Amino acid sequence: MGVTDAVVAEDLNKSFGQTHALRGVSLRVPAGTVCGLLGPNGAGKTTAVRIVTTLLRADSGSARVNGYDVVREAPLVRRSLGLAGQAATVDGLLSGRVNLVMIGKLYHLSTKVAKARADELLERFSLTDAADRIAKTYSGGMRRRLDLAASLVAAPPVLVLDEPTTGLDPHARAETWDVIDDLVRGGTTLLLTTQYLEEADQLADQIVVVDHGTVVADGTPAQLKDEVGGRRLEVSVTKPDDLEPVRAVLARHGEVNVDTDAMRLSIDAREGARLVGTVAAALEAESLEVDDIGLHRPSLDEVFLRLTGSPTITTDERESA
């Protein structure tokens, strides 16, 4: 393996008593990219994160961060990564500033540098005004920003965020996303767990979907969408009588799926936009009027549902399965 992979996990297995939390999870995060570990509650995301961040030892398998083995070279791994989220929090009874200075000292930065770094991070995360209040009094969004700041004290090359926005309101979530975006643009490698497809779609270059302790899919958001059904060309008609003639036109380009109730027809459209033109021209030539014609990519929600058999928390698509 090259140094270009900032995080590598190979065949991780972990059981707690009778519960198999992880069953052969592997993943690879190239340096400078964002990997979203996506899965429902209890899928094994946090267990994987705890193993990669040296907090927990796997029963078998191995993991490396920045080239260092998480078991044999744990101290070097800890120097290379920042962790935030459910697994690691700040001290609620200390002020934001004191928390950050303390963490700086524990990285063995000099007191002067630790203080300057704390000030810098407080400003960057818009916490300067609240810096001397105890963290317990912070709002959910502020607390998450402080958690993030805490993980960045030593400017680590690798950042691991465990469900950074779970429980936040949409506004605070959007704020957190902005902060994460900034970091990633700065070249930080990010491993992120989430239950929200939207979050993975928004932030990740590569998504690893886990369910019941195994990886059920792996790829870019676009690849995942293509893999599960791919893009389809959809045509909607206004009159039921038009369904049959339109179907006949579409049938020249592939197997037609007809939804009579919705008066919608669709065909596989891997070749993409060009097909739209071809079909539109053909329909025009036959003087068939359609309500709408366009390419449809399944939402990640549909992908997720198809992969894990369970809907995500943000959607309720049980009927459409």
Add this chain to the structure above:
Amino acid sequence: MTAAVLTRGDLALPPAPSGILSRLRWATRDSLVVAGRSIRQIRNVPERLSDVTVQPIMFVLLFAEVFGTAIVVPGGGSYHEYLLPGIIAQSTVFGCFGAAIGMATDRHEGFVDRLRSLPIARGSVLTGRMTAEVALASFGLLVNIVVGLIVGWRIHRGPWHTILAFAILLAFVIAMTWIGTLIGLLVRSQEAVPGILFPILFPITFLANTFVPIGGLPDWLKVIAEWNPVSAVVAATRGQFGNPNPGIGSWPLQHALALSFGWAALITVVCATLSLLRWRNISIG
């Protein structure tokens, strides 16, 4: 307020320690930072001090004024003088609540994991917490002494005996803090701590010579009370302070001084070993 702009170079971590001495220096610094954090917590939330300040004051006043009116110390002497070493030992025992709840809270709220994700010396979380808890309990000890002096308790022997008495108490504080630490590492949540500790600590402090002389107990209870570590500590400190110390005819109470150090050492070794094992197991899961 504009912070000085830091470069990546400023944030470059110093090389990890290699020799034994520099490792020790790092571990000491890590422990002190962790200990300083507990002390700072108290500055922010002074209510946390109540179990080593308000409670002992309350106990001194309640026991001295309520029991004191009815209890005659065998062999003579004032009940206040008799009571104070008992109260001090009691608050020392109950000091392990703070250690247990603190450790359990830090574990379950993810702060321990934050510390464990940092490149700090292994074990400095334990030693740092221990340092802070012992400092805290020692402060509680001082509060007890001052309250005692106010209500009329006196030290009657020389400075060396007083120092010896404090040495006994400090050893016992360390032992009790290790018990608390171990419990904190074992429980599922901090809410479980009182349910586990109360049924243990309550009999231990009361089935002893803490508040009343044990001469009148039925034989089997008396044997238990005589061998109770709390009795050893109370009898030994009473002896060193020169306070009334009735009913020390039995072997364990005649050797209270040696036994109190012995108990403290035994509890410390057992609980510290189990805590360290548990600490290691937490990462193995």
